Amino acid sequence: MEEVTQHHTHFEGSPITVQLGWDKGLRCYYMAIIDGWEEHGKPLYTSFICPDLDPQNSNLEGFRSILNRLGIEISETLFQCRRLSNTSYSG
Numbered sequence: 770m771e772e773v774t775q776h777h778t779h780f781e782g783s784p785i786t787v788q789l790g791w792d793k794g795l796r797c798y799y800m801a802i803i804d805g806w807e808e809h810g811k812p813l814y815t816s817f818i819c820p821d822l823d824p825q826n827s828n829l830e831g832f833r834s835i836l837n838r839l840g841i842e843i844s845e846t847l848f849q850c851r852r853l854s855n856t857s858y859s860g
Contacts, residue, residue, distance in 0.1 A: 776843040777806050786810065787843050789832065800832040
């Protein structure tokens with residue numbers, strides 16, 4: 770896996786961390802929602818094991834939709850950084 774962009778926020782009154790990244794090996798974006806702000810918190814959602822998105826077809830708009838459906842707001846900058854970061858990975 771490559772570098773991860775993350776955002777600390779709250780969900781249902783509890784602290785969470787939203788992580789967005791690009792997996793160079795799988796050549797797809799991934800997203801994880803982690804309980805708390807600890808480095809090794811319990812995953813509440815991960816695109817690799819949740820049926821909402823097939824990892825091979827994962828995209829940032831799909832992740833934005835999941836966050837919107839859950840009522841989790843994160844900075845648009847997070848999505849922009851992911852797009853720009855991915856353009857430097859050429860295989």
